[in-house]
Structure formats: C-alpha cells, structure tokens
Amino acid sequence: MSRTRVHVLRALTIGCLLAASIARPAADPAEDHRVRGWTIATQLCIQCHVIGRGPQAGEFVGPAFLRVANMPSTTGMSLNVFLQSHHQRMPSLRLDRDEMDAVIAYILSLKGTGPARP
Numbered sequence: 001m002s003r004t005r006v007h008v009l010r011a012l013t014i015g016c017l018l019a020a021s022i023a024r025p026a027a028d029p030a031e032d033h034r035v036r037g038w039t040i041a042t043q044l045c046i047q048c049h050v051i052g053r054g055p056q057a058g059e060f061v062g063p064a065f066l067r068v069a070n071m072p073s074t075t076g077m078s079l080n081v082f083l084q085s086h087h088q089r090m091p092s093l094r095l096d097r098d099e100m101d102a103v104i105a106y107i108l109s110l111k112g113t114g115p116a117r118p
Contacts, residue, residue: 002032005033011052030053033101033102033105034054034102034105034106034109035106036099036102036106037101037102037103037105037106037107037109038051038052038106040102040103040106041065041103041106041107044093044097045065045103046059047053048060048062048090049063049064049065050065050066050108051064051065051074052065052066052110053066053110061089062089062090064109065106065107065110068107069107069108069109069110070110070111070112074103074107074108074111076104076108078083078103079104079108080100083095083100083104092114
C-alpha cells in the first residue's frame with residue numbers, strides 16, 4: 001500500500017471518529033444523576049442493603065432497595081425525610097444535598113419492571 005493511500009485512510013478514519021463523537025447526543029443529566037446515586041450506594045449502602053435487582057452475596061440487615069422503591073409509600077419526598085432522620089439500625093450518613101438527591105434518583109429508578117442498571 002502506498003504512503004499516500006495510508007495517509008488518506010488514516011485521515012478518513014480520524015475524520016469518521018471525530019464526526020461520530022460530535023454527532024453523539026449529550027448525556028442525559030437525569031441518567032448521570034441516577035448513575036451517581038448507584039455509585040454512592042455501592043460505596044455506602046451495599047454492606048447492609050441489596051442495591052440492585054440482582055442477587056448479592058452476604059447477609060443484609062436493611063431492606064433491598066428494590067423493595068423500598070416498590071413500596072406504595074415511597075416517593076422522593078418520603079426518601080428525603082427518611083435519609084435525614086435518625087434510625088437505630090442504620091448509621092447516620094452525612095450526605096450533601098446532591099448526594100442525597102442522586103441516591104433518591106437511583107432508588108426511584110428501580111420502581112416498576114425495567115432492568116436496573118448502574
């Protein structure tokens with residue numbers, strides 16, 4: 001293959017990659033927030049709660065997030081109040097407003113029948 005042809009193919013490949021990255025839609029902020037909530041939950045909550053839809057190994061003292069999400073009383077407001085209240089069997093977590101909103105968004109995303117994704 002000639003050098004000119006290699007350069008042309010390389011330029012076309014780079015051009016296609018650039019066009020594909022520009023044409024990609026921007027990430028959904030709500031999706032990013034939910035993913036952040038999942039990340040926080042895997043760091044802080046997974047020792048006591050099953051956080052997704054799938055099975056996890058271990059003993060859990062708290063209810064599964066899926067069960068919490070599907071309780072009729074579960075709303076963003078009820079989770080907000082719950083996370084700011086003291087509970088004997090639950091450690092006092094110091095989440096800032098954005099972290100709390102992200103965890104709430106993740107828990108609420110588990111409502112219904114769709115698959116849970118991180």
